[in-house]
Amino acid sequence: MGKSPRWSNASASCRLEWRPSRWLVAAILMLALLGALSLVVSEMPRAWAWPLAAAALAYGGAKARHEARKPAQAWFWPGDGRPATADGVAARDVAVAWRGPLAFVRWRDAAGRWRRQSWWPDTLPAARRRELRLAAASVRASRSAASMAP
Structure with a gap:
């Protein structure tokens, strides 16, 4: 044996x-874009929808940049x-x-x-x-x- x-x-x-994950950064950017798009196509008055959509895009872009720059x-x-x-x-x-x-x-x-x-x-x-x-x-x-x- x-x-x-x-x-x-x-x-x-x-x-x-x-x-940092590229997929996570892309997901954050996609959510920001979809959030802005949903504000624009909603029945919210245009005077409110466009500035809020721009704010959603700016906030999402800042969060994605913050995530991408982590050491x-x-x-x-x-x-x-x-x-x-x-x-x-x-x-x-x-x-x-x-x-x-x-x-x-x-x-x-x-x-x-x-x-x-x-x-x-x-x-x-x-x-x-x-x-x-x-x-x-x-x-x-x-x-x-x-x-x-x-």
């Missing part, structure tokens, strides 16, 4: 770069029970949530403020999504918690 296969005891580590961020999940890091700074209370192909990360920064980011499919391909899933699961499994109810 042959030797049994070697199983790795090492947890999965993961390095990712977050960057890239380097993430590292060590996979050995240590906390994840964002740009080299330890991220506390990291939680990864999934909605289909979208990954949402929530964490506390060094100042204690909650931060949030999302990876869209255009910024996180399927192979990297699997890596993130494994790394986030290993962090969750390695947290020390009571094993029995009080």
Whole structure:
């Protein structure tokens, strides 16, 4: 009988770069355009509809520009029970949530403020999504918690 296969005891580590999603920027612009169009074709008086439509387009354009100009961020999940890091700074209370192909990360920064980011499919391909899933699961499994109810 042959030797049994070697199983790795090492947890999965993961390095990712977050960057703004082009799909999200396009979706924001599309919503701004559709909002402006809906104001124009509504039964609102034209004296109100056109300025509000222009305001909706300007606000949507500003939000899309703000999203597109966010700086890239380097993430590292060590996979050995240590906390994840964002740009080299330890991220506390990291939680990864999934909605289909979208990954949402929530964490506390060094100042204690909650931060949030999302990876869209255009910024996180399927192979990297699997890596993130494994790394986030290993962090969750390695947290020390009571094993029995009080």
